[in-house]
Amino acid sequence: MSLSVAVAGKGGVGKTTISALLIRALCSSALRPVLAVDADPNSNLAAALGVEAGRPLADIREQGSTPEGSPPSGIGRLRAVDDQLQRAIVEADGFDLITMGRPEGPRCYCAVNHLLRHALDKLSRSYEAVVIDNEAGLEHLSRRTTNDIDFLLTVVTPTVPAIRAAERIESLAAELPIRIARRLLLVNRAIEGKIDPRIQSALARLTSHPLPSVPDDPALEELGAVGGSVFDLPEDNPSVQSMLHLVTVLQGLRRTPVV
Ligand SMILES: Nc1ncnc2c1ncn2[C@@H]1O[C@H](COP(=O)(O)OP(=O)(O)OP(=O)(O)O)[C@@H](O)[C@H]1O
Ligand SMILES: [Mg+2]
Numbered sequence: 001m002s003l004s005v006a007v008a009g010k011g012g013v014g015k016t017t018i019s020a021l022l023i024r025a026l027c028s029s030a031l032r033p034v035l036a037v038d039a040d041p042n043s044n045l046a047a048a049l050g051v052e053a054g055r056p057l058a059d060i061r062e063q064g065s066t067p068e069g070s071p072p073s074g075i076g077r078l079r080a081v082d083d084q085l086q087r088a089i090v091e092a093d094g095f096d097l098i099t100m101g102r103p104e105g106p107r108c109y110c111a112v113n114h115l116l117r118h119a120l121d122k123l124s125r126s127y128e129a130v131v132i133d134n135e136a137g138l139e140h141l142s143r144r145t146t147n148d149i150d151f152l153l154t155v156v157t158p159t160v161p162a163i164r165a166a167e168r169i170e171s172l173a174a175e176l177p178i179r180i181a182r183r184l185l186l187v188n189r190a191i192e193g194k195i196d197p198r199i200q201s202a203l204a205r206l207t208s209h210p211l212p213s214v215p216d217d218p219a220l221e222e223l224g225a226v227g228g229s230v231f232d233l234p235e236d237n238p239s240v241q242s243m244l245h246l247v248t249v250l251q252g253l254r255r256t257p258v259v
Contacts, residue, residue: 004130009155010165014188019133020048020230025243026129027094034095035127040135041102050229054090056101081115148179157189163202187213
């Protein structure tokens with residue numbers, strides 16, 4: 001069974017940065033190859049991983065829903081979706097990337113979505129780990145484009161608005177149509193020293209399992225500014241190191257039964 005992690009959190013807290021760093025760390029562990037899934041319509045996971053984004057899966061869904069683009073029915077239709085999915089995959093060293101694109105609009109593409117989910121499910125079985133970079137509203141998870149996951153990793157910065165958003169994600173997670181084995185919390189851009197008591201008490205209200213934090217890192221800030229890749233960071237970078245440690249923590253948690 002591959003290890004699956006969905007990364008969530010308020011806009012701008014560092015979801016894409018953390019996803020990309022986690023993918024890099026997984027690539028250097030036994031948990032490779034990794035399937036990276038960009039489930040944010042404003043996709044930028046590809047850039048953070050230093051690859052070109054592929055064709056979004058939303059195009060496949062829409063093509064399959066219009067009369068002129070309708071693939072054949074039955075097994076032929078499943079093969080057509082499978083085939084287009086293969087073409088949407090961007091291959092890199094240690095990981096492959098899939099870009100989801102826009103979530104469904106008001107029109108329901110349920111049949112195609114069902115096929116897509118089936119194809120994605122089959123595909124993810126070929127990987128040791130799957131990392132999904134979500135947008136703030138968890139649209140893809142709530143539309144069940146993704147399967148059950150081991151970890152919902154909510155990222156917060158040490159700010160009250162980001163922590164409130166994490167609270168909302170925690171309640172939303174309970175209503176999602178997929179099974180989440182564990183909810184985890186990662187404080188990103190943590191600054192050493194005394195934490196404001198208001199932030200501390202907001203953090204204390206969260207129920208997700210706390211993970212070691214990731215420091216506020218000028219190298220990551222610069223990377224974000226220039227649209228660079230996490231693979232360009234040196235191995236001794238503190239964020240790279242903290243993600244290597246996180247992989248060990250995730251492996252340990254997966255072995256521990258959820259109570
Ligand atoms: N630990 C960190 N230290 C310093 N800068 C960081 C850190 N983590 C993220 N950043 C910077 O914060 C900015 C936002 O990060 P990122 O794009 O990963 O957030 P996001 O949650 O994916 O945003 P969005 O909601 O727009 O998708 C980027 O410029 C990134 O470089
Ligand atoms: Mg992002």
